[in-house]
Structure formats: structure tokens, C-alpha cells
């Protein structure tokens with residue numbers, strides 16, 4: 001049985017080593033990437049300001065080691081970039097805008113950096129997935145998946161093809177459903193969309209849905 005969760009206070013590299021199948025979100029990642037010899041200030045506490053501090057300390061070598069650990073242990077990372085984007089726009093789970101400009105700046109950098117790391121994990125042959133944490137922080141159903149794909153391209157520098165791979169086959173592998181989902185092939189469940197524009201030319205063309213096929217049944221937009 002797969003066990004999934006939000007690793008933070010148990011740093012993601014340790015959670016991966018003891019068998020957690022997936023790690024979600026961005027903010028906990030920094031807990032595995034502190035440079036040697038650096039410890040958090042005692043007054044740091046928890047919450048957004050604390051998570052932002054960790055991202056400000058990020059050690060490149062530790063990041064590389066974390067991605068290798070994820071790859072070796074086949075740990076899926078679902079960064080839910082769209083959630084951090086919403087937090088930056090609207091504030092945290094309490095809905096209060098982030099007042100501290102330093103925290104805001106650090107979290108903006110974390111969004112860019114995490115998108116790059118997530119794409120790098122995919123390029124290394126690791127498991128990056130698309131998820132959106134709907135419905136927290138007013139993340140919308142459906143559209144947020146399109147937005148996540150756009151962020152992988154615009155911030156993470158994924159090619160549109162890589163973003164689509166992350167959102168389909170890679171995400172199916174994370175769930176252990178790759179024999180049934182993730183590609184259009186004979187013998188798999190027919191879950192797919194038909195688009196009117198090429199998403200390989202512009203990832204935002206994933207929004208041009210003209211037809212949905214779910215479990216083999218065709219649904220036309222109203």
C-alpha cells in the first residue's frame with residue numbers, strides 16, 4: 001500500500017528514505033536543503049515566514065542530493081505550484097495577504113526555484129506529478145490543472161511536451177496506475193481530451209478542449 005503525505009518537519013529526504021511514496025507541495029522541500037552547519041534561528045517558529053526562510057538558505061548540492069534520493073526511491077514529488085501562486089496572490093490558509101515584504105520575496109523565489117527543481121527531477125528520470133490541492137485557497141477544479149502545466153513551462157522552463165508528460169504518464173506512475181492510464185493505448189482506460197489547438201506549440205492550448213472522453217464515453221461541451 002502506498003503511503004503519501006506532506007513531508008516538512010520530517011524532512012523530505014528522510015521521508016523518502018523510510019518509504020513515503022509521494023511528497024506534495026513546495027514549502028517543505030527547503031527542510032532538506034539547508035547547508036551543512038546552518039540551523040534555523042530559534043525564534044523562527046512555523047508557518048509561511050519559516051518555510052520562506054528555509055527556501056532562502058537553499059544549498060544547491062543538498063537540492064541535487066534530494067532529487068537523487070527521490071529518483072532512487074521512486075518517490076513522487078507533486079509540487080502544486082498553483083497553490084503557492086495563490087498564496088502569493090491571496091495570502092495563506094487564513095486568507096490574509098502576506099504583509100512581510102521579505103517573506104513575499106522569498107516565496108516568489110521559492111516558486112521559481114521549485115518549478116525548476118521539479119522539471120529537473122523529471123529530466124533525471126524521476127517522478128514529478130501534477131496536482132493542485134483543489135479546493136484549498138480557492139484553487140479551482142480543472143482549470144488549476146491547466147495552470148499547473150503553464151507554470152511548469154513558464155517558471156520551470158519545461159518544454160510543453162515535458163509538461164504534458166508530467167501531467168499524464170508520470171502522474172499515472174506516481175499513482176501506480178500506468179498500466180491503465182497515462183497514455184493513449186489499446187487496452188488502457190479511454191480518458192482523454194480532444195483539443196482544437198496544438199499544446200506542443202503553446203501549452204495554454206490545453207485549454208482549447210472540444211471533446212472529453214471519460215471511461216470510453218464521449219462528452220460534448222454544452
Ligand SMILES: [Zn+2]
Nearest residue numbers: 006024025133
Ligand atoms: Zn496539501
